[in-house]
């Protein structure tokens with residue numbers, strides 16, 4: 062089997078979250094070293110608090126302060142902390158039922174080893190030095206053998222409440238384009254465009270996907286297409302994209318390479334943008350070291366007849 | 375055994391805006407759901423199941439909304455399902471909910487779709503840098519603009535048609551209190567003078583980016599009999615899919631859209647959609663999609679859709695009003711946009727569309743599409759129960 066390409070793909074984005082009244086109070090409380098829960102209709106105190114009663118579905122807003130001390134209800138040892146976890150040395154993930162709460166909060170427990178952790182052990186909050194209104198304002202929990210702390214009865218009202226957070230998300234993938242596209246990409250390094258022909262409908266897919274989506278059969282017969290092609294349709298882009306270093310206006314076109322069953326997308330250059338037209342005959346322009354043609358330019362041939370390309374998407 | 379007839383007895387929307395910073399996502403969906411329950415005069419306990427839809431996960435970074443939103447939607451102890459079909463998701467979510475009632479699995483179902491575009495960046499979500507692939511050179515508008523040009527060439531439509539659609543939809547939005555854009559000083563000249571972003575698409579011919587949610591209460595015949603307000607009855611519903619790109623794809627008038635409409639019309643006994651349907655809420659994120667979908671949905675012959683727009687047939691007082699609510703061009707919380715189309719169609723046949731009501735609307739079509747014109751979902755609702 063020929064070489065299949067692989068590369069890392071990192072998808073990350075700093076999503077923002079509006080908190081709403083309950084999460085706003087909870088996170089602002091942490092900033093002020095106050096842990097808040099919410100009372101349900103049946104008199105339980107939920108920590109962390111939620112906006113809606115899990116039993117009755119009613120809106121709940123009755124915030125109550127609970128103690129920063131509590132009891133471990135269950136735990137798991139984390140041998141190898143990963144990036145952005147609460148501690149960078151091995152620690153226990155714990156569910157802690159704080160004194161005054163009926164539900165448990167998930168956090169980290171700083172402990173020397175798994176032998177020192179047990180269900181039922183007493184712990185207390187270790188506050189972060191710098192607090193901004195986030196769950197990380199609790200740096201972690203630590204073992205505690207004193208009396209339960211007394212909550213001060215905070216009302217849950219704060220000046221300068223936190224109303225939003227940034228919830229950064231990151232996913233690490235290993236991406237592989239698969240056999241058919243690897244062959245296509247490898248051929249591009251010789252400045253050749255190679256697709257695959259469907260054994261059933263005989264259409265040539267560029268780039269190939271390894272199967273024909275219309276006939277539902279595998280493709281394998283390689284077919285070189287182009288280098289010439291026809292502009293089947295296009296638009297003139299007048300707004301600059303953040304991630305692209307292309308001067309506007311430019312023409313973004315669908316180009317059916319000669320012999321291909323569908324169009325690929327590319328930029329048209331070497332002609333004023335307002336003279337580009339459907340049917341224009343073009344060819345690729347390569348730059349040294351680039352994987353794809355930099356753009357396509359007119360070949361000077363007469364325009365293609367509408368009927369020859371109108372059904373090429 | 376025939377299917378159980380499905381009725382819409384409750385509809386709720388949030389006021390769509392560019393950013394709802396005062397509520398969490400849970401608070402946003404709750405607001406729409408609460409309004410739908412109030413409209414139906416029902417409580418959380420009356421709901422047997424919840425079916426939700428939202429935009430693709432990267433659009434807002436919520437991977438499992440069904441876990442996070444169960445308590446906000448009163449779903450604890452009940453079945454809760456999530457539906458995914460890109461931009462058409464609001465429509466397909468409603469159809470999945472409807473099928474649960476039609477199959478007599480549940481008597482009353484809450485269905486809801488939402489998006490908080492302000493908490494993410496849909497453009498980023500659409501253009502992840504995939505290794506070895508050429509970066510997308512144009513974004514969403516640039517993706518659709520070449521198809522619009524292909525339509526203009528194929529149909530010979532004059533350049534001005536797109537601006538007529540935008541001018542109409544933005545004026546309709548002024549009559550809809552829930553619409554996002556309320557451009558009180560809109561004129562045709564302003565639309566035509568707005569900047570050309572992706573020629574042939576101008577700024578004023580594109581949809582906004584919105585935060586919003588839409589909910590409906592669907593129920594069976596017994597539930598409809600208890601409804602305090604007139605129900606909308608489902609007469610037909612269908613979904614169709616096709617690949618984004620394939621040899622032979624007609625991006626201007628996709629086969630999946632034609633097949634989906636034909637299926638809905640067959641179920642509803644519609645032989646001439648132009649004559650038999652009184653109002654349409656169709657998914658038009660770029661103004662030119664109105665004439666394109668008029669043809670795809672069979673309201674006009676191929677190449678003739680723009681003539682309906684030009685003649686004013688699709689205006690609020692025309693003989694085939696389209697997007698009375700102001701449409702996606704005036705309100706676009708992507709994950710909810712399809713359900714808003716379905717709900718607005720239902721509002722029309724219930725006679726509850728307020729200032730944007732079409733007089734005497736008896737049958738209305740709700741339409742959604744998504745992805746690269748590859749997912750279609752539609753329903754036809756009527757003021758009278760379906761004949762079974």
Ligand SMILES: [Zn+2]
Nearest residue numbers: 259262273276
């Ligand atoms: Zn084939």
